Amino acid sequence: MKRIDQVEGTFDRDKEKKRATPSDATVRRLPRYYRYLSRLLDDGILRISSSRLATRMGVTASQIRQDFSCFGDFGQQGYGYNVRYLYNKISRILGMKDGHRAVFIGWNDSAHALLSSPTFANGDITPVAVFAEVSPRDLPCYPLQDLREVLPRLDATIAVLNTAPASAQDVLSVLADCGIRGVLNYTTAHLTTPNTGMTIQNVYLDDPCLLLCYQMGSRACED
């Protein structure tokens, strides 16, 4: 049973086979697969074929099999995919089992909304502290000027940045010094990575809104 061998080992890509490195397009679809599989689990569906999953998601079965095959042989011929197994695999691939701990630098609505999103609600990422003036109910809160002193003790890997845009770049270099390896940047500041070990994701809150407006316009043209 191929699947059983692969359960152990945290990240067993390329153990034997040479696998295609996942394209950007494939990687961007991973969260979507993760969500769908989670929904299947909620619905009590334990087994699914690429073609049924494809129909549900509105993509092709080929694409699904191609995407998954970059990471491992997760299915069984004649059977399909075990939903829970696949879900756990993708969870690992996405790094949800890496025990990430997040600090919030600055506190506002975006921070709050993220904290109630599935990723935090599931416990995939653990929120450990907030650096801000106003404190949310249930997280330890420190003044921003204590960042350099306190942060190294928190064993955090991720920072969620919600400061004023002007101070974002300065804060970023402190974060890098204190061992933060990933930054979710909600500020409008355009940040440059202070060192190569750090990953930044810029979040543009109104992108979906802009695309919606575009689509509303172009739909109208079609009629």
Added chain:
Amino acid sequence: MKRIDQVEGTFDRDKEKKRATPSDATVRRLPRYYRYLSRLLDDGILRISSSRLATRMGVTASQIRQDFSCFGDFGQQGYGYNVRYLYNKISRILGMKDGHRAVFIGWNDSAHALLSSPTFANGDITPVAVFAEVSPRDLPCYPLQDLREVLPRLDATIAVLNTAPASAQDVLSVLADCGIRGVLNYTTAHLTTPNTGMTIQNVYLDDPCLLLCYQMGSRACED
């Protein structure tokens, strides 16, 4: 002067030339161009060539020219692009000049965060009302059960959906009845369009967070 002719007329694509219909990839880049041009304006830069813009944005000049050329001839040989003109053009293409009015169905942190994002802060979209129990400071607020009665009077085109997932689909059909043409869905519910005239954008708040974690993991592998 080619550019002058095109200033009038709200949406003058395909006036004479046959233009390539913009690919999905191109469309998804439009908000990014919009942001960059806005930043150039803030910096007082009035003129830019595709190659300088490309360097700043980390893309190729070819791509920029291809993308823009789906929508019109916005540049001038030997000169480049007039930043303000181009910004206005893209603003129009994105539908920011369509006078969209938005209602918020349900009120939470995501709603609040969106309301303070550039699109609303700029006045590109006008918020007109909230349907929720708790009212934000400066917007008219109605109870959700008055939706069907009040909404038609508000002349709104966009609804920002932040209800409980269970009631989302029901609310959606009311929205469709009341003339809403675009919905920004922040709920975790998977919605199906009630009629063809409606456009839905699903927002997945934790996607950037998941991608960040993925990148943090795969970076580690590279070292």
Added chain:
DNA sequence: TAGATTGTTAATCGATTAACAATC
């Protein structure tokens, strides 16, 4: 075993890049 469905290879399609004539 027979039926189903995978993982993968080859074929198609689309998007990006390079190059250049047109022209400001």
Added chain:
DNA sequence: TAGATTGTTAATCGATTAACAATC
């Protein structure tokens, strides 16, 4: 005019789809 830079066409590259042998 000469230099610069566009819009566009052709060439390259990458991603998606189709097809099928392998196999559960």
